Amino acid sequence: MNVCCGNVDIAALIDTGSSINIMSAPLYKSLPRHVKSDISRFTEPIKLANGQLIFVEGTSSVTIQTNQGLHEVKVYILSTTSHPLILGMEYLKSSNITLKFSEFNTNSKYHHVKCNKRLCIQPNSEIFVRANVPKHLSVGLQGICTNNVFSLGKGLLLAKALVTVSIDKTIPLKIMNPTNTTISVSKGSILANFQILNADFSVITEDIKCPPVVQNVQIGSTHPIISTSKNNEFRDETKTVFLSNFSIPEPLNPEQTTQLTDCLYENKDIFVTKENPDLGFSTYVQHKINLKPDVLKLGPKKCSFAQSSCIFLGHSISKEGVSPPPDRVQAIQEYPPPKNIKELRRLIGMLNWFRKFIPNFSAKISPLTRLLKKGQFFVWNVEQQSSFNDLKYALLNSKILAFPNYDLTFRLAVDTSSRGIGYMLYQMHPNVNGEEQPRVIRFGSKSLSRWQQSYGPTKLELLGMVVSILDCADYLRGNKFVVECDHQALRPIFQKQFKGAIYERWMAILQQFNFDLQYKPAEQMQVADALSRCTRKMMNPSSVRMKTIHSFLMSQNELVKSNCRPVEI
Secondary structure, eight states: OEEEETTEEEEOEEOTTOSSOEEEHHHHHHSOGGGBOOOBOOOSOEEOTTSOEEOOSEEEEEEEEETTEEEEEEEEEESSOSSSEEEOHHHHHHTTOOOOGGGOOOOOOEEEEEOSSOEEEOTTEEEEEEEEOOTTSOBTOEEEEEEOHHHHHHTOEEOOEEEEOOTTSEEEEEEEEOSSSOEEEOTTOEEEEEEEOOTTOOOOOOOOOOOSSEEEOOEEEOOOSSOSOSTTTTTTGGGGOOOSSOOOSSOOOHHHHHHHHHHHHHTGGGSOOSSOOSSOOHHHHOOOOOOSSSOOEEOGGGOEEEESEEEETTEEEETTEEEOOHHHHHHHHTOOOOOSHHHHHHHHHHHHTTGGGSTTHHHHTHHHHGGGSTTOOOOOOHHHHHHHHHHHHHHHTOOOBOOOOTTSOEEEEEEEOSSEEEEEEEEEEEOTTSOEEEEEEEEEEEEOOTTGGGSOHHHHHHHHHHHHHHHTHHHHTTSOEEEEESOGGGTTTTTSOOOSHHHHHHHHHHTTSOEEEEEOOGGGOHHHHHHHSOOGGGOOTTTOOOHHHHHHHHOTTOOOOOOOOOOOO
16 A cells, blocks of 8 residues: 655555554655654564564654555654564554555556666676666566666576565666676666566476486686785686587687587587487586686596486486485484484484475374473383384385476375375376376375364364465476365355455465366365374384275376285284
């Protein structure tokens, strides 16, 4: 909502979940004296929505002007805030404010962002600067910065980002010079286009295409990263530039052209060509051929090209997907039970590394993490040993996580119990016979806090939906997907009027995504249901049949019920 404090125009944020009004300290200091009172000290901390306690610099009364007249507002002043001015329910109720969301549309035209000082951008480098926006834009206004024709003509690239107008009417910009020459920008030149954020924006994702082969390259020696000469500080930096695509940085004489031709012919297997498109996925390597004496050197023992799989950052990478490395799994299989708290912390840290491969991880590891509570004695009994064996078995028999295919529809199966939240993100991939089979992208589970366990069924299911969608936001944002749940009360989710600030915040989060809600009976939600509750005591790790996973992954139409034997102690 646009408000005015003296001669300062502000785009105030209306937060119906906040009971107080909050103003940033820089904004308070920039206001004229006649619209604000002196700061009154406030020693008690205030509690945020996430339970965090923060201390304020004080309180003050500020006069603001809206379309409905002048209002005197009591604000709490914080040193750092997410927005310059946040108006809560206290102001809305006391001033009898009426919000008409149909009138909140903004013009989507571009505003020019101009340089406030002369810039000199070195070749193959990037800088952060603050640039001026038009004076009529309100403080706190958010928008998207994009490339301008002038900056593109100069050879500059701008990082597209969501920015906020600050008090001094500037916004941050990240500018990159990908050329091999220095580019100068005079003061007052146009650097970018600023478009006010509104509902007309659409998110477009780029398809991620995985190569049929993988490779791992480690550089043995290279040019020094830090410049060695103060008089010519950029002399060495230009030598350390990597190029994602092969190009010639400078003209070559006939002798160098001959050397380059011979080099490419002798090493043609590691470059992508029209005749050989599958070998040497060079966009992964991001290398540069240098004909000068100081060249990049690769360690032969630490490099592998055109392999069916390789170990990278503790994971086994192949064209089928990501899985735990065999040597690490074998080490965990032979891992002895911990004898003290220190060894237990080491074990939990190691298992956390592979939690995305283990369905129902939070429930399985709960007996182990319970021993880390304050005042709890370390007693390793049958329950901890059963959990320890169950985790090792689940990791040894874990399914390979598939890479996402953005041409197919994402499906998110969510279920929430009184003990936790469980979800599974998957897609239906066609096989050689033309039949669709599910391929899991991600497993997830989360335990509930003490106060969350007191929620009602509908509130719990809605909480599980919000948590699971946010965990998978990197895959789902910008794509239409399907959410599967076994709670029919959530089907008219956007038509039903949920009462309370927490519901409004959750609905605001869900409205950022494009999805359809599909009801499924509990018999078809076995995986998500198992992820949300602990069935550890009724399953024998040595003879478990993996009821929840196998019955779903083999065929959705062949769901069978298997009997679980009780554990004999």
